[in-house]
Structure formats: structure tokens, C-alpha cells
Amino acid sequence: MLLRSPPDPLHTPAYRTGSLVLFAAVAVILTALAFEHIGGYSPCPLCLQQRYAYYAAIPLLFLALVLVVADRRALAAVLFLAVAAGFLANAGLGVFHAGVEWKFWAGPDTCAATPQSLSTSAGDLLKRLETARVVRCDEAPWRFAGLSFAGWNVVTSLLLALGAIAAALEGLRRSS
Numbered sequence: 001m002l003l004r005s006p007p008d009p010l011h012t013p014a015y016r017t018g019s020l021v022l023f024a025a026v027a028v029i030l031t032a033l034a035f036e037h038i039g040g041y042s043p044c045p046l047c048l049q050q051r052y053a054y055y056a057a058i059p060l061l062f063l064a065l066v067l068v069v070a071d072r073r074a075l076a077a078v079l080f081l082a083v084a085a086g087f088l089a090n091a092g093l094g095v096f097h098a099g100v101e102w103k104f105w106a107g108p109d110t111c112a113a114t115p116q117s118l119s120t121s122a123g124d125l126l127k128r129l130e131t132a133r134v135v136r137c138d139e140a141p142w143r144f145a146g147l148s149f150a151g152w153n154v155v156t157s158l159l160l161a162l163g164a165i166a167a168a169l170e171g172l173r174r175s176s
Contacts, residue, residue, distance in 0.1 A: 014171035015068045018080060021163040022061040028156050029054040035149070041141050045110040046097040050153050053090035057083045057160070064167070073171040080168035087161035094157060097150035100138050107138050 032051060035041045043051075060079050067076035100107035141148075147155070 010069065012068065012170070013173075014073060014076065014080075014167050015065060017163060017170055018061060018065050018068065018076070018167040021080075021083070021160055021167060022058065022065065024156070024163070025054050025057050025061060025160055028160075029058070032149075041149075044136060046093070046100065046107065047149060050090055050093055050097065050150070053086045053157065057086055057164075060086075061164075068171060077168040077171040080164045080171065084161040084164035084168065087157040087164065091154045091157035091161065094150045094154035098148060098154065101148055101150060103138065111136055111138065 029051060032043075032047075032054075036043055060083050064076040064079035064083070067073070067079065096105075097107075099105050100111070144152070
């Protein structure tokens with residue numbers, strides 16, 4: 001009787017797909033940080049909120065990959081699905097932000113200087129107004145192929161969500 005050894009977890013479809021999603025998520029957030037710190041594009045409050053999905057997804061994806069290697073594929077699939085849900089929510093936030101940029105609806109009050117964010121002293125107010133750089137959510141500072149940063153975030157978030165769902169399904173398929 002010939003015994004088959006179990007497949008190497010590093011070569012399973014779930015691990016490969018999950019790794020690809022992790023690599024892409026890291027690449028996206030590094031690109032956003034490069035646009036900010038090297039390119040000089042200051043993020044608005046909505047832009048910063050759209051980064052939260054990446055900051056949460058990266059360690060969750062890493063943990064899911066560790067669980068795949070540990071042959072805990074069902075638990076890994078739960079984490080992959082949680083990441084997918086986060087990226088789907090992030091895509092919704094990106095659609096909202098793009099709509100604000102296209103003036104389809106108003107953005108939140110945090111996207112511009114408000115009286116609460118300015119000091120009450122007249123001298124301090126003038127000093128802050130001279131040095132304040134308001135980053136507005138309703139003005140896209142950059143577009144490529146007709147899409148702003150928010151629009152591209154919608155595209156990448158949807159692709160990453162699909163990848164995370166695929167990793168979850170592949171992991172469940174392998175565990176049955």
C-alpha cells in the first residue's frame with residue numbers, strides 16, 4: 001500500500017491566493033504612503049479612513065496564512081472572509097469619497113476647517129490661518145484614467161475582497 005504524504009501547505013491554492021492578497025495589500029498601502037511622503041499629496045480625513053482596512057487586513061492576512069500552514073484552514077477561511085468584508089466596506093467608503101469629489105453629495109464636516117478646529121483667540125486664529133493647510137475631501141488632487149485616489153481604492157478594495165473570498169473558498173475546499 002502506497003502512502004501519500006499530505007500536500008505542502010505552502011503550495012496550496014489557499015496559501016498562494018492569500019499570499020497574493022497580502023502582497024497586494026502591502027503594495028497598495030506602501031504606494032499610498034509614497035504618494036503622501038514622497039509625492040507630497042496630503043491625505044484628507046476620508047483618505048486616512050480608507051487606509052484602516054489595509055492596516056487591519058495585513059496582520060489578519062498574515063495570521064490566516066499561518067493558520068493555513070498549521071492546517072487550521074477553517075479558521076483561516078474565517079479570517080479571509082473577515083478581510084473580504086473589510087475590503088468591501090472600504091470599497092463602499094471609497095465610493096462615498098468619490099461621490100464627494102464629484103459633488104454628488106456633501107462630505108463630512110471633518111473634511112475642511114471648522115470653527116471647532118480653530119482656536120478662539122483672535123491672534124491664534126490669524127496665526128493658524130496663515131500656516132493652516134486644509135486638505136479638502138471634495139477636491140481630487142490627482143486622477144489617472146479618470147479615477148482619483150478614492151476611485152482607485154474602490155477598484156483595489158474590490159479586487160482584494162475577491163481575492164480574500166477566493167482564498168477562503170480554496171481553504172475550505174482543501175479542508176473537506
